[in-house]
Amino acid sequence: MCRGEQIPPSGGHPGLPFHRGQGPPRQPAPLRQGPLEGKGGAVKHLVVSLHDFHPGSRERIARQVEVLAGAGVPRVSLLVVPQWHFGKATAKDPASLEFLRSRHVAGDDLVLHGCYHQRRGGWNSFFWTRLYTNNECEFLDLSEGEAAHRIEMGRRLWDEEGWPLHGFIAPAWLMPRAQNALLRRLGFLYTTRLAEFLVLPKQHVTVSQSLCYSTRAAWRRTVSHLWNPVLYRLLGQNHLLRLSLHPDDLEYPELRQQILELVQMALADGYRPITYAAYAQM
Structure with missing residues (x-):
C-alpha cells in the first residue's frame, strides 16, 4: 500500500456511485479533535500533497504538478527529501533547486520530509521495513537526539534558500507521538499522520485519513484502486480531504x-484546494 498505510478491508468499486457517509473518527487522547465541518454549508478543503521530491523524482513530480493544475489544483504541499537514500543532495542539483524555487513562487508549501527517507532494519523491524514500507520508515524509532539532528540537517536547504518551513512529515507517516513535542520545540506549525492532521502549537488534531496509493506490486495497485473510492465515501462530509501522491502514481x-476522477469529484462536491500550511493557519 502507500508508504505507511494500513491494508484496508476489501470492498467497493471505482465505478460505483459515491454516497455520503461519515467514517468513524479516531482520536489520540492528548489532542483536541477538530469538528467535522463541511455540513450545513461550511467551507471544505482539499489538500493534495506530492511526496518524495528529490533529484530522481523531479521530472515525474513536475508532470504531476502540471496535470493537477489542469484539473483545478493550482497549489500543493510538496514533500522534499534533502538527500534521498543517502544519494545526491537535493541542494546540489541545479534543476531541482530551480523547480523548487518556481514552486515556492507559485505558492506551494515546501515540506521537510525526513532527511534520507531510508531505514534499513533487521528481523525485529521486518514488518515495518519490508512489508509496511520499502525500507522507508526513517523516523520510526530514532532517538529524540538523532531525530533532531536529522531535522536540523534537512532544514538547511530552507535556511539557505530563505523559504518558510511550516511542516515536517515523517517518511511513511511513522514517527513516535512523543516526538510531537520535539517538532513544537523546533518551531514547526504542523505535521501529519496517515489519519490525522496536527497543528502543533495548539496540539489540535483533525481526523482525516488520506487517500493514497501503493504501486510497487500489482496486487497493491489493485487494492488501492478498490479502496480509495470506498474511503472517499467513508470520509463523507469531512471538512478536510487529503490526497497523498507518490512519484509513480500517475504513471x-x-x-x-x-x-483525476477523485479530484474532479471533490471539487464538484465543494472542496477548495489549499496547502497544509495555509490550512494550519486558518
Missing part, C-alpha cells in the same frame, strides 16, 4: 484516471 493509466 499507471488506471490509477491516473481514478485520481
Whole structure:
C-alpha cells in the first residue's frame, strides 16, 4: 500500500456511485479533535500533497504538478527529501533547486520530509521495513537526539534558500507521538499522520485519513484502486480531504484516471484546494 498505510478491508468499486457517509473518527487522547465541518454549508478543503521530491523524482513530480493544475489544483504541499537514500543532495542539483524555487513562487508549501527517507532494519523491524514500507520508515524509532539532528540537517536547504518551513512529515507517516513535542520545540506549525492532521502549537488534531496509493506490486495497485473510492465515501462530509501522491502514481493509466476522477469529484462536491500550511493557519 502507500508508504505507511494500513491494508484496508476489501470492498467497493471505482465505478460505483459515491454516497455520503461519515467514517468513524479516531482520536489520540492528548489532542483536541477538530469538528467535522463541511455540513450545513461550511467551507471544505482539499489538500493534495506530492511526496518524495528529490533529484530522481523531479521530472515525474513536475508532470504531476502540471496535470493537477489542469484539473483545478493550482497549489500543493510538496514533500522534499534533502538527500534521498543517502544519494545526491537535493541542494546540489541545479534543476531541482530551480523547480523548487518556481514552486515556492507559485505558492506551494515546501515540506521537510525526513532527511534520507531510508531505514534499513533487521528481523525485529521486518514488518515495518519490508512489508509496511520499502525500507522507508526513517523516523520510526530514532532517538529524540538523532531525530533532531536529522531535522536540523534537512532544514538547511530552507535556511539557505530563505523559504518558510511550516511542516515536517515523517517518511511513511511513522514517527513516535512523543516526538510531537520535539517538532513544537523546533518551531514547526504542523505535521501529519496517515489519519490525522496536527497543528502543533495548539496540539489540535483533525481526523482525516488520506487517500493514497501503493504501486510497487500489482496486487497493491489493485487494492488501492478498490479502496480509495470506498474511503472517499467513508470520509463523507469531512471538512478536510487529503490526497497523498507518490512519484509513480500517475504513471499507471488506471490509477491516473481514478485520481483525476477523485479530484474532479471533490471539487464538484465543494472542496477548495489549499496547502497544509495555509490550512494550519486558518
